[in-house]
Every structure is written in structure tokens, then in C-alpha cells.
Amino acid sequence: MKAFKISEAVVRRLPVYLRYLTHLQQMKVKTVSSQQMGETLDVNPAQIRKDLAAFGDFGKKGIGYDVDYLINKIRQILKLDREIPVVLVGAGNLGHAISNYNAYMHDNMRIVAIFDVDRRKHGKKIVGLPIQPMDALKQTIQEKEIRLAIITVPASAAQTVAEQLIDAGIKGILNFAPINIHTEKDVRIDNADVTSSLQSLAYYIHE
């Protein structure tokens, strides 16, 4: 298959389609139309057809998409058809919540190592994984070939932690600390900032 670049907007929408399709699969639904998907997900059906057509012609006129087939296809496109190890730094409440949630999801994107700067936490376990000291970060990331990280440390520590992660070989970071992490390197950083999300929502509640 020829490799091609997918736009950032599509890369953001595909996981949303995937989540809905997985829900349909659990409900034993076999086919779905772009119309139905669009209504549920609040995306223009024409947009959905366009997004999916870019990867081949999956839909059948009057029948729609085969749910199982489309799930496999999107997982392939997003390269989720393999085990993806993830490291988490920051074993506070949020770190606990995300680790528990991740273990519960039985996803193949799985937290395999947890780190924290607080020595009182070292050795304690979250979902079976011991909380490790930061000294062990680089070696663990390299040994387990981890490329993806979640940061759940306070804002004041986030930039330093990000630099340690990037130095160890991390290529993608989901950052929950309320600051923008800055990097010169070719690393993808996604800020999952609760305050910013609430601020965007706040705009609409007054309309």
C-alpha cells in the first residue's frame, strides 16, 4: 500500500468514528450509513464519506459500511493493529485515574511503566505496575521501545519531564499539565487541558 499523509483533522476524526463503530459492534450492529454516523457524531455525512473514501471505497450504496470491516481498516490506518506501549509520568490522582481507566479498557495501547519524582511513592503499585523513580526512566523507555507518553505532573514540572521523555526517545506526548510544552524536536504534543476545554465551552453557554 502506498504511504500517504493524512490531514490532522482526519487523524482527529478517525478515533471518533472508531469509538462509535466499536460501540455498534458491541451492540451486534452489522452495517451503518454515513447518515446515521453523522447524526450520532454530529459530523456532516458528506465529510464522513469523504474521509473514508480517501482510504478506498468501503461503503455500498443503500447498505452503508460494514462495521467490522471498517473497524479493522481504521485500526490499520491509525496503526493501532499492534501493541503500543505507553509510559505515564506523575502518579497523583489524575495519573491513578488514567492508569485505572487504561487497564479497564483492555486496549492494545497500554500503560506499561509509571514514574514519579516522589520517593515515598516508589515501589507502590497502580494496576499492577510499580511506581518507579525518574532515574530509571530513560533505560525503561529504551528497553521497552516506548514512543508514547502521558504527562500528569504539576505545571511547574511538565517542561522538565517532557525534555527527559524526549531525550529518552519519546515521539508523542499527551500532556495534562496546564502549560504549553515547548520543543524544537520532531515530537507531537497534544495538550489535554481541562481549563482550556471549559473556557471554550463557557463561550457557548452564554449564547
Place this chain on the structure above:
Amino acid sequence: MKAFKISEAVVRRLPVYLRYLTHLQQMKVKTVSSQQMGETLDVNPAQIRKDLAAFGDFGKKGIGYDVDYLINKIRQILKLDREIPVVLVGAGNLGHAISNYNAYMHDNMRIVAIFDVDRRKHGKKIVGLPIQPMDALKQTIQEKEIRLAIITVPASAAQTVAEQLIDAGIKGILNFAPINIHTEKDVRIDNADVTSSLQSLAYYIHE
């Protein structure tokens, strides 16, 4: 001032500008150029100038934007220049983390009530707020005139909780449960889904 609609993309970018500007303010920085902002935030400087010019001509050629002035202006535009009460449903690890974080931020967007279905949690306090039973949800939302909600319940409960919230008058929901909440009403729902964010990131780490 004439009311005008702001595009969704701009409503998403303004909180990011605001966060960076607030950081500059804390560092006692007085002015900033669109070039500097763009580099730090990974946004095209021309885009920043365009976004901000839509609300008036704030920048001065060769000097840049006045940080304090721009902060006040963006807060006005996003209607953050007033107290915004928020309700949280789901007092698990994630609910705890978000409540603590919100209290720590000293923001004027403030969690003022917390609910959970589990009666063993009722009366226990998070950041000084008692966890209340779901029976009290509607009355509290109406009495405190709350329009914004955060959902941190399991996926299986999220749709029901959302319907109870919307029925009580909620207009904006930040949903952390890993399902798409569906509504016919004119309610804004933002899904803060960790799995979807990781899946988007996973695409890039293989590039």
C-alpha cells in the same frame, strides 16, 4: 458592542492564547509579538494576528500586543470576566483529580457542587464540597444557576447522567466518559477522551 459569531476554531484557540499570556503576565512580561506567540504555541503568526484583529486592532507594529490588555480582552470575548459555576458528576479518581486541580487553579470557573450515585460517598468532602446524591442534582443546578457540567462517570452511566443534567438546565458538558453523548437539545458537548487523543498521537509516532 455588536454581537458577532466567532468560529469554533477561534473559540478553541483563544483559551490557548490566554493560557500563554497569563504565563507571560506571571513572568512580568509586558508585551509580546505574534511571532513570539506563534513560535511558542506552534500556531502561524498570521493566524494569530487574524484571530485577534477580528475583535479590534490590539497590536502595535514593532511593539506587539500589550499582555495585560490582551488578557482582559480575551476574557471578555470568552465571557470569562464573571464567575462561572460548574457542577461535577462522578466522584471517582478522575473526579477527585479534576476537583483538586480546579480548586488549585483559583479560576473564576469553579466547581461548586459534586454528585455521585454511590451512597457510601455521600457527605464525604472533596475540596470542601460534600458529595451529594443524584436526587439533589436538579434543585442544586437550578438554585445555583449552573450551566456548565463535567462528567467523570463510567461509560455505561454517562448518557443517563447527561440527560439528567440537560433536563436540569445544563448547556455545556465536558465529558470524560469514553462514549459519545447524544442529545437533541441545543447543548454543547465536548468529549475529552483519553483513548481518542492517544489514538491520534499513535498515528504520528510511526511516521
